[in-house]
Amino acid sequence: MPEYTRLIHQYLRHDKKFPHVWCPGCGNGILLGSLIRAIHQTGFSKDDIVIVSGIGCSGRLPVYVDFNTLHTTHGRALTFATGVKLANPSLNVITIMGDGDSMAIGGNHFVHAARRNIDVTAIILNNSIYGMTGGQYSPTTPYGMRASTAVYNSIEQAFKISELAVTAGASFVGRQTVYNAKLLDSLIKKAILKRGFSVVEVITHCHTQYGRQNRLGSAVDMLKWQRDNAVPVEKAAKMTPEALKGKIITGILVDRDLPIYEEEYDKIRAKAKGLV
């Protein structure tokens, strides 16, 4: 049996929930593949993995995977994940969110989960648009681009998700495109294994909404754009800000050891019991 078939049988609810809801050519499927390959490489038991999502195209991911899966309310995935993780720290909790989900309605929860540095992995599918509702502009839609609620053009500045996560205090932050799926596998694996709040910003495409409204071509054209514009962080360090304009800096942006909430809370328990 080929490796990918074995993984499908091992990790997907392949006999229950397929076909999936995503459009043909969507990058979410590439991320789904990366996610299960990364989890497989970590060697964790399926029983110990909890996948939590919010609402939107990204929110539908958990239903397809054979873990403990939780599809929550819009923007709130990290709050549910906080409860799961603190109630049972032995679980490995991974949240899947979209750009609108994590940055707009869930922006507050995102910065505070990072600030607490709770041991949860946050994977954000950034496709620069609200896809499921029909292509409205999101907090990551670049200035000047079109959307169904910005038919003239968007006049808002796009959020830099990874940079926000670094500032907010996450232990680990990385960014990768779905075009570089192999690199995405290893980035997600590192994020899952990292203790503390880890963020993986996944640059993906929505050719159905964002691509169509902005005449960016097919899914393949948009993947090629990712290939041509991704710059590894090591290379970016030697480039001028002008040369970096419009580029996607990929790789590990930060990997640091900061106090982890659960470990700090164990100290509080000891204090409360008069042990220290």
Add this chain to the structure above:
Amino acid sequence: MAKKDFRLLQGNEAIVEGAIAAGCRFFAGYPITPATEIAEGMSVKMPAVDGTFVQMEDEIGSMGAIIGASLAGVKSMTATSGPGFSLMQENIGFACITEVPCVIANIMRGGPSTGLPTNPSQSDLMQARWGTHGDHPIIVLAPHSVEECFSVTVKAFNLSERYRVPVILTADEVVAHMREKVELPPVESLEIIDRVHPTVPPDWYIPYEDNSLGVPPMPAFGDGYRYHVTGLVHDVRGFPTSRPDEVDSLIRRLHRKIDKGLDYIQEGESFLMDDAEVAIIAYSSVARSAKQAAILARENGQKVGVFRPITLWPFMRKAIEEILKNVRAVIVPEMNMGQYSREVKRVDQGYARIITLNRVDGQVITPDDIIRKLKEIY
């Protein structure tokens, strides 16, 4: 005999004690008057019992966190007041449809909006019932003393575990902030109910399969029963569906499990009701004034009794219908514009005269206020 555990406690403090006795080991909250003492108490006590306290960034997050903790197998609660309760409503609906046990204490202050943060009110009665969107049953309990803040909190956890529902524990600011001497019962003497865990092998587990109680067994994340939890309407396996027959049976089961349990869920106190000609129906702190008013009225030869619903929702229709049939008149004093009295009127088939007494000035309803109303009858 073990030494009795007498304490001078505030209502909010008794809620903390009751929750811990009931097995609560996770609290997430956000500061808000007049409920803050519950969070403060939990921050001290939770770590000492190997539980967890977390102060979230808002009440939306608090509600999400307690649902997550409950799914991980830990009894959980949050506490808030009107404005924060409004923020929690979306996720309360999530707990309703996913059938996640949890307890929400709502200490009522005056509203709408920021309103009267430090004054009592009973104006969240309908928010507790209908605050979240969609068709859903809800259990709302109202203690009227510090002692009951303990025992009713235990009951709230028991009902939430038994029926897999969020339970709202609601008290007005007076009950939450007053101090009384209470005797805390030994934990061993309490009836503590835990959610039913599946006993079938994981492969056979059907997460939302109907049974005689209408309440499916619930595993914790990590137990080996890997299942899907979604706020979408789901089939018995937990997967999203929009098939009319599957949608219908889920929504009806959510209602049926509460309807079938009414006798178990509903609890009220009758005070001097045996020969009463006039009944005062009151809850939370107003019930205390009502009892005093009944005692004073009887000194004047007026046969007045009090019925106090502890279970505010589901509405105690049977008990109240019975009262209406046996008295001349009913007074419903409330610190709102008539939220409970409207429900009493709904079940009245011309049995008795219903008199409302409403205070919305942020002040308590006194026994004198009720005595004055009695003059309209006698």
